[in-house]
Amino acid sequence: AQSVAQPEDQVNVAEGNPLTVKCTYSVSGNPYLFWYVQYPNRGLQFLLKYITGDNLVKGSYGFEAEFNKSQTSFHLKKPSALVSDSALYFCAVRPLNKFYFGSGTKLNVKP
Amino acid sequence: GAVVSQHPSWVICKSGTSVKIECRSLDFQATTMFWYRQFPKQSLMLMATSNEGSKATYEQGVEKDKFLINHASLTLSTLTVTSAHPEDSSFYICSASVPGVRNTEAFFGQGTRLTVV
Numbered sequence: 001a002q003s004v005a006q007p008e009d010q011v012n013v014a015e016g017n018p019l020t021v022k023c024t025y026s027v028s029g030n031p032y033l034f035w036y037v038q039y040p041n042r043g044l045q046f047l048l049k050y051i052t053g054d055n056l057v058k059g060s061y062g063f064e065a066e067f068n069k070s071q072t073s074f075h076l077k078k079p080s081a082l083v084s085d086s087a088l089y090f091c092a093v094r095p096l097n098k099f100y101f102g103s104g105t106k107l108n109v110k111p
Numbered sequence: 112g113a114v115v116s117q118h119p120s121w122v123i124c125k126s127g128t129s130v131k132i133e134c135r136s137l138d139f140q141a142t143t144m145f146w147y148r149q150f151p152k153q154s155l156m157l158m159a160t161s162n163e164g165s166k167a168t169y170e171q172g173v174e175k176d177k178f179l180i181n182h183a184s185l186t187l188s189t190l191t192v193t194s195a196h197p198e199d200s201s202f203y204i205c206s207a208s209v210p211g212v213r214n215t216e217a218f219f220g221q222g223t224r225l226t227v228v
Contacts, residue, residue: 034216043117043204043219044155090154097143099206099217103154 002027002095006102013081013109021076021105023091032094033074035065037087038104044090050074061085081109113139115207117220124195124227132190132223134205140185141207145217146178149202161188195227 003026013019025031032051036044048059055067065076074091086109091102114137124130134144142163147155159180160168167180177199179191188207192199202224206217 036219041120041202041222041224043115043221044206044217046216046218049216094217097208098157098160099145100157101155104152106152 002093002100004091004093004100004102006089006091006105008105009103010106010108013107015083015109015111016080019078019081019085019107019109021089021091021107023074023076023102024072025074025091025093026072027093027095029095031067031072031074033065033067034092034094034099035059035063035074035076036090036092036101038090039087047076047089081107083109083111085109113137113207113209113218115141115205115218115220117205117223119223120221121224122226124225126196126227127194129191129193130195130225132192132203132205132225134188134190134207134220136186136207136218139207139209141188141209142185144182144188144205144207146180146188146190147204147206149204149222155204158190163188192225195225197227200225200227 005024034049035047038044050057050067058064088104090104092099116135118133144161146158158173161180161182163182182188204222205220208217209215
């Protein structure tokens with residue numbers, strides 16, 4: 001069965017500090033992994049994806065994610081958080097045509 | 112990236128009435144679209160897969176007669192919530208991805224906030 005886990009409901013970080021939002025997955029075959037961000041009352045915006053190749057993937061707004069096959073993880077990172085990064089973040093896997101989403105992690109960046 | 116437009120952004124309706132939500136792919140043809148429901152502070156729950164020209168595929172536990180899906184063209188899918196009740200109040204989101212290319216990201220509509228009073 002395909003599944004995605006985001007172990008943290010909420011992550012708090014001070015502006016300017018690095019941030020990490022965790023994601024682990026369980027999927028048969030090669031994992032296609034994604035990160036999305038959602039602002040209040042809005043749809044999801046694509047941040048980045050891992051398909052193959054380099055384990056470190058760079059995406060929008062300075063975000064990056066590291067794919068770790070042995071730990072089945074795909075953690076989202078940013079070297080220096082901004083207050084405007086505060087939002088809800090979803091990790092997702094895509095086997096075939098469907099997307100499976102994690103439960104979401106609320107990121108709070110405080111000035 | 113590709114654009115998916117969802118309309119309306121919000122709607123308030125009376126209990127017992129029906130509400131239609133539209134999802135359009137503006138710059139690509141989407142043979143498949145997806146409808147999600149999101150409860151407050153929760154993840155997206157896949158409701159159904161909308162297939163152009165054929166019947167939608169519903170996830171387990173989703174009432175087909177309650178949530179009618181029509182995908183009449185390659186750029187439009189509609190979700191109709193029939194005989195709405197307050198418990199149907201939620202945030203509904205549609206998405207589409209470029210057909211036949213598995214590794215592309217999904218593109219999401221902006222969502223529809225439905226409130227049934």
